[in-house]
Amino acid sequence: MINKALLSTLALILLAITLFPGDTLARYASVVMDSRTGQVIYSRNADKKLYPASLTKIMTLYMTFEALDRGQLRFDQMLVVSKRAEGQAPTKLGLKRGGRISVRDAVFGLITKSANDAATVLAEAMAPTEAAFARKMTEKARKLGMQRTSFRNASGLPNRRQKSTARDMAILGAAMIHDFPHYYNYLSLQKFDYKGKAYKNHNNLLGKYKGADGIKTGYIRASGFNLVASAKRGRNRLIGVVFGGRSAKSRDRHMKKLLDKGFTKIETIYPTTIPTPTTRPLRIALGTSHKSKPAVQIARSNIDTPGTVAAIKKTAIGEGTWGIQVGAFSRADKARSQLNKANRLSNGLLDNGQFNIQRVTQNGTAIYRAQMVGFNEQGARNLCKALERKSMTCFVVSAGTGNLVRVADRN
Structure with a gap:
């Protein structure tokens, strides 16, 4: 008897054939991935090299955000428009x-507009030329594990050597x-x-699909209609990718x-209500955070209020x-990177x-x-709340068992 998983897969393949007929099917690819672990839940032609079109701009944005974090760029910084930027094709x-x-x-x-001229301006702010920036984009792709991607420009405008995959x-x-x-x-x-014009985001899933909150669309004639989308429901977040749509x-x-x-x-x-594990998972201690310092006793002050750095540090000191x-990630180095990021966002709380x-x-x-x-219960809860205010998902880990506890369970 055919199982439900196989039937679901067959249904998705038939749907793809229906929506992406003829030549369009040749450039079709799709992936659904758990964003936390990297586990691929569904894929079709996941490693086929195709034209990313304006999905390329996701990497341009990634590198812009990286430059903002290290101080190379500022949000209020004014950038000069070059002749090359002015001459970019629409949009x-x-x-x-x-x-x-x-x-x-x-x-x-x-x-929003997927503006090609703005992509070139940003690229030229981070590298001597857009071509040099594209080489940096490809280098970054390799570091992220994108082994089959090559970038040639910052926008995704047609270039026969600019290829990527759904994965x-x-x-x-x-x-x-x-x-x-x-x-x-x-x-x-x-x-x-x-400048007096309103530009609507091309990602039509926003506000129309439950949990959708990004990321980017793309289109050139050679690629068809592409989309990378993310949606979060409960504590589960998925990344979906579609290449080669016949229409938006x-x-x-x-x-x-x-x-x-x-x-x-x-x-x-990963059910939304997290089950209690019967045994504690294997622990791998990988050292202290990059900003670790000896425990410091914070002097008590009657001006400390809940939510301040001093107040949260106080509550974190205790049984430890x-x-x-x-x-949770598919690689230990990704887990370490996320911990470093949490430490940076915490302003010293960790x-x-x-x-x-x-x-x-x-x-x-x-x-x-x-x-x-290394915290007490109330301190761990307050730390999670502080991180969630910075848009970072966080759970409390209970003493002794290692079980996850939802922050909202108790105050």
């Missing part, structure tokens, strides 16, 4: 040579979410006003079907047997904690849980 903001645009407006122009774009989407949670919310921007509407319908099937499946793997978890990466096996796949331990 664009209509920037003129010698004019100026802020980094913020250029970023928002990429996200690689899913990896990039997940990296954007996990590496820049403090900027990711910009990718849900539905409208951008610039058919691509969007197909993406919704893929994500629906993905959420149905992931709920059986509780912790927090800020993600200085007294210790990294603890737990390796667990689920359905034969190794997953590494990114945890910081």
Whole structure:
């Protein structure tokens, strides 16, 4: 008897054939991935090299956010428009040579209008030429694990050597979410006003599909209609990728079907209500955070209020047997990277904690849980709340058992 999983897969393949007929099917590919672990839930032609079109701009945005974090760029910084930027083909903001645009407006122009002229302006702000920037984009792709991607420009305009895959774009989407949670919310921007014109986001899933909050569309004639989308329901987040849509509407319908099937499946793997493990997972201690300092007794003050750095540090000092978890990943180095990021976002709240990466096996796949331990219960809860205010997912890890506890369970 054919099982339900096989029937679901066959149904998705038939849907793809219906929505992507003839020549369009030859450029079709899709992936649904769990953003936390990198586990692929569904794929079709996942490693086929295709034209990414404006999905390329996800990497341009990734590198812009990286430059903002290290101080190379500022949001209010004004950038000069070059002749090359002015000459980019539509879609664009209509920037003129010698004019100026802020980094913020250029970023928002990429996200909403998918502006090719703004992409070139940003590229030339981060490298001597757009071609040099594209080489850096490809280098970054390799570091992120995008092994079959090559970039030739910052916009995704046609270039026969600019290729990527559905799997690689899913990896990039997940990296954007996990590496820049403090900027990711910009990718849900539905409208951008610039010089008297309103530009609507091309991602039609925003506001129309439950949990959808990014990321980017793309289209050139050689690629068809592409989309990388992310949606979050409960504590589960999926990245969906579709290459080769015949139209924006058919691509969007197909993406919704893929994500629906993905959420149905992931709920059986990671249910929203987290079950209590019967045994504590193997612990892998990988050292202290990069800002670790000896425990410091904070002087009591009657001006400390809940939510201040001093107040949260006070509550975190205690038995030291509780912790927090800020993600689960397919690789230990990704877990470490997320812990470093949490430490940066905490403004010193995690200085007294210790990294603890737990390796667990689920359905034969190794997953590494990114945890910081060494707090008391109330301190761990307050730390999670502080991180969630910075748009980082966080769970409390209970003393002794290592079980996850929802922050909302108790105050």
